[in-house]
Amino acid sequence: MRHLSFTLLLCLSTVTAMAQGVYKWVDADGKTHYGSQPPATDKGGEALKLHSNSGFGGNNNGKAVEYNADGTKKVSKEVQDFAKGMEKALKKQDSKEVPLDCMSAIKNANDQSDTMLEVGAKNVKDGYLSQADYDAQAAKVRKAKAETTLAHCQFSTGKERAFYQCMSNGKNHILACTK
Numbered sequence: 001m002r003h004l005s006f007t008l009l010l011c012l013s014t015v016t017a018m019a020q021g022v023y024k025w026v027d028a029d030g031k032t033h034y035g036s037q038p039p040a041t042d043k044g045g046e047a048l049k050l051h052s053n054s055g056f057g058g059n060n061n062g063k064a065v066e067y068n069a070d071g072t073k074k075v076s077k078e079v080q081d082f083a084k085g086m087e088k089a090l091k092k093q094d095s096k097e098v099p100l101d102c103m104s105a106i107k108n109a110n111d112q113s114d115t116m117l118e119v120g121a122k123n124v125k126d127g128y129l130s131q132a133d134y135d136a137q138a139a140k141v142r143k144a145k146a147e148t149t150l151a152h153c154q155f156s157t158g159k160e161r162a163f164y165q166c167m168s169n170g171k172n173h174i175l176a177c178t179k
Contacts, residue, residue, distance in 0.1 A: 071130070072128055072129060073127040073128050075128060090173040090176060091173075091175045091176050091179060093166060093172055093176040093177070094169050094171040096171070097165070098168050100161075100164060100165050102150055102153035102154055103150070104170065105167035106149070106167075108172075109145070110145055110148065112173060113141050113142075113144065113148075116174075117138055117141055117142070120134045120138060121134065163177050
């Protein structure tokens with residue numbers, strides 16, 4: 001609940017900051033500050049112009065939206081590079097081995113599966129993924145999630161046991177544990 005409250009607060013403060021404007025200034029000690037109000041000193045802060053990459057409430061940096069042949073929005077090179085870096089990081093397994101804990105492993109796997117489904121649904125809504133592609137991938141995620149049970153973990157061997165062992169470490173992602 002605390003995490004949810006923090007997330008809502010962050011979202012509200014971001015929306016408020018976008019509505020009010022954001023200022024950047026450097027104080028007498030050389031420290032950079034950001035705020036919704038310009039500094040009280042004679043040196044007015046530099047007003048920053050924020051851009052939305054989502055297309056919601058933003059001007060998309062003045063660029064026209066480009067589409068793929070299937071009607072989905074094209075993803076910029078910068079976002080593609082970011083996604084590749086993120087995928088690489090998520091595939092890296094934490095070297096610290098923790099004892100097998102089936103309850104933690106299942107919770108971690110289910111939470112991550114739910115996040116993947118939510119992000120996929122958002123990508124469909126925002127036009128970056130087709131409904132058909134989402135449905136195909138979501139079916140696989142839901143099937144794997146349904147098979148991730150306490151009994152399955154407790155009686156698993158081989159690769160399946162290694163998966164649960166890996167997922168027992170809360171620092172690991174499904175991508176790291178399924179390779």
